[in-house]
Amino acid sequence: MRVSLKWLADYVDVTLSPEELAHKLTMAGMESAAIENIGGDWDSELITVGNVLDVQPHPDADRLVLATVDHGGTEPQTVVCGAPNVEAGQRIAFARAGAKLIDGRSGERAVLKPAKIRGVESAGMVCSGKELGLSSDHEGILVLAADAPVGTALSTYLGDAVLDLDLTPNRPDWMSMLGIAREVAALTGATVREPQHTYDDQADENVPAVVAVEIADPDLCSRYVATVVEGVTLGPSPQWLQERVTAGGMRPINNVVDITNYVMMELGQPLHAFDFSAVQDAKIVVRRAREGEKLTTLDGEERTLTKDMLVIADAKKPVALAGVMGGADSEITEQTTTILLESATFHPGCIRRTAAALRSRTEASARFEKGLSPELAVIAAQRATKLLVELAGGRALHGYVDSYPAPAEEVRIDLTRRRLEQVLGIDLPTSKVRAALTSLGFSVRWSPPELYEVRVPYWRTDVRISDDLAEEVARVIGYDQIPTTNLSGALPSVAAQPLRNLRESLRDACAAAGMQEVITYSLTTQELLARVLPEDEMAARPPLKVAHTVSSEYEYLRPTLWASVLRTAAANLRRHDGELALFEAARVYLPPPRERLEAGELPDEREHVVGVVTGQREDRWGRASDEAVDFFDAKGYVDAALAAVGLTPALSQAERFALLPGRTGAVSVDGRDVGVIGQVHPAVAAQFDIDQDVYVFELVVDELLEVAAGDRVYESDFRYPPVVQDLALVVDRDLPADQVRSAIEQHKLVRAARIFDVYEGEGIADGKKSLALSVTYQAPDRTLTLEEVAKAQDSLLKRLAKEFSAELRA
């Protein structure tokens, strides 16, 4: 909300600078986002209020005039002026040579210099709004109010500081100048001047005698107050009122509308003025709209209403959409003579829903939806009626209609000194507490030794419990006065977080193995997902979509990380040499079947670690070599990551969508499927604009957790020396080498077997390959003799021959 400090001065004396005031308000919960200094750069000597004494034609130019201006100096000054609207008798803003102004044409700041314009000497200027930096208007000069004091510095007369406040949604009272003034008064020790709301009712008739108000749905309207003003004359508002309305960020329209807007901005209560002659049978009914009922609102739109919206109706039809916007038919026009003024309290939620449904959030609805006090309705009705009488030439009827089916009770809170200390952590002196609350308008009775009996002022609809009062006390004395203490008390017991721990260990291990971590957005596009997920799977379990997204790029909750990481790799490849190895550890969201959504179940969120490896291996100098990374580079990262958490993966040939057949392996641990490694199919890689071999791996942390090693148990079987022997075996080319290796490891005297070479070609029969293995024999309880080792190898070879037709290489 924009708060003009000049306007604010109507209600409270501000002695602080705008910056100091902004700081105080910010600290107390009303964040001041910016301060606009109007006229701060106007030279108070050189730019003053002037009076145009005379206007004469320029002797040498048709479109220029010579204006003689009294600017408060010793002598009037005559200057050349090109504005069409300059007239004798006007009060204007006059700048003398030397003043800094904004050039009307270029928009640049420049010093005004004396000049000869078409032969006439001119050492000053009658200013436009643009030249002063007030508006973009450069068509004519800025005309001031007729009573503007000649010779006064323009900065004094027109200057202002406007605070732009970010208000919190709990404080409808802050959406008013008076509310801000109350806050300023409390924080600076000043006193609030409440605006006058009494007036002379010159007409004899009573309002209740001429208008009937019925609240048909009291759950949505707790109070409806109406006054009637006869004989109003529609016209422009006086200058001061127009300035206020403009300062509040609204556009002046006519005196009646300006008054309702002004009072709304002043007191926070939205008002509506009806042309009373358009109200059928002089009857107001506040009721729910009928389903499908139509109403053309002030903005000319025909609205179709629903039964959960509230309308103001006359005897026949709706005349306004309660709390949101008036109807076109009962709008104030030039012909209007009698006004029915509405000041009501509507249900906040209903107004919010209606405004949202009709996409029509207004200044009025923004206030109603935060919950206004019913007390305010009467005060605002009277304040506006008073102004209608004074500024629109009307006569107010006697009294007002007040339909208030269930009057609210004053809110009283018993605040104990103990609770205050319990919440704030400081035992404040009674006098401080009372002063803080009283300054905000609370009435406080202290009954020793413990109790503050607090009565909440009507405008504080947000204060209902003791802790609300604790906050009020704290923010008035200042949060900086709250001490800083450390938590004491018992430490709670801590439950283990095995999934989180495992994921973080894998994250560390991937980075330690040389991969760079990335974090990509959880939302993506259907098109990207379709590159890596098969069509039937996308159709059977469509990824969850979000409604009304920020961008169509972020619309679907990803059930896989592949697309995101591949895209990140592609984006980096353009400027990267050598090996590129990226990984992300994040959640994927598995869409639940519809019936589970309907049962209120959340989607399954699973923790995945996905890596992408591509590019050229690096040489001794860290440069890209001409050797591309291959499947085993990717597998190496998986091996390293799993080794770090004590697991050994087993791979088996597999086929997966988006991966190249023959270069894809399923990863398992202890027989449980935990992931996949593979080369991205070149056709899929091409969709990501990757035209080189690229490998991807995926580990499902939730699955790994099922097989995760517990605490590792130390084995003390290193006492007896191992015997290491190499073995070269010839087997079928297609036999997975690891099957041979793990078969060897099953022998009870073999501690470990390791593959260290694979050879095909000369010396090896077609369709065969030679596997070189290094076998470590060791027994836990004795030193093995060479004879024992030879015997073990013999039996191994027999078994391998039987199982795999493996032969010892000659």
Place this chain on the structure above:
Amino acid sequence: MRGPMADQQTGTEVDIEAIAATARAGLAAADDEAALESWRVAQLGRKGVLTSVLRQLAGLPIEERRRIGAEANALKTELEAALESRRLSLAGERLAATVAGGQVDVTLPGRTKRVGRLHPITQTLREMTDIFVSMGFAVTEGPEVETDYYNFGALLIAPDHPARDMQDTLYIDYQRDGAYPFMLRTHTSPNQVRFMEQHQPPIRVVVPGRCYRNEATDPTHEWMITQIELLAVDEGISLADLKGTLFEFAKRMFGQERKVRFRCDYFPYVEPGVDMSIDCFLCGGEGCRMCHNEGWIEIMGAGMVHPQILTNMGYDAERVTGFAAGIGAERVCLLRNGIEDIRSFYQNDLRFLEQF
């Protein structure tokens, strides 16, 4: 040494002097480890010259035996010492030769080992978490897709509450009774409720995780953010404890020099409410584009847990109180590292990531 001695069994004389001379010459001639070893075997080994001399002593008269024995033992000691010193001097010579011929250029680049790094947000989040863990907080996590109840309702943000505007929500596109029952969590605060439902005070827990807002981005606003939720519930917890805890966090995270602003703010689920900000790194508090001319960058919302929520959890809100805070890791990281655009984090440009 005396004169030659008659060998009782073989009749040959034992000439210690001659043995010594031969041995000394042999040692001086041995110029590598293998030669030294064979010299040792020949002179001092089990079948070596000196050993056989000592063996022969048995057949000599007692006097002779003593004399020759003493001489032979003295020689043995001398030769052993000479061997050791010869070994050392040979090793020294070898090393000198190596140094002379094998000098490396220490300024050449090391043999590159690939260095992987964690994303700056991971690093920041861990550092933040560790600070709270050191203060006795446990770590837990919660779902990113939430129900209306946990994200809003249980936090006292009813469907028509104007506070719903404070966080624009990404709803899951699934409607029931005209409403969206599921959404991407807008904050980590649902976990306050989730945790309290399952535990009794005393509670001290932090909940890190991703959150989502349906809003336009700018240098300090990103639609996907990482928060860490802080919750402590116990008897005797006050706003002063919250302030102490958060100031300690700020001190450890940002150092003593940075300014901290601790001001009143409003969130429906806390009372009193707090906003904590750090002075802008770019302008030092003067006001700039980065901090929207405010001089401060907000890193968290906090406050005392609303007593209604404690009551709803079945706690005695007159006895126990609590505090909560939601801290943004991206903001913390950009403040610490002088990053001028929060959107850099999830663009994942390696030139950016490799600096952390």
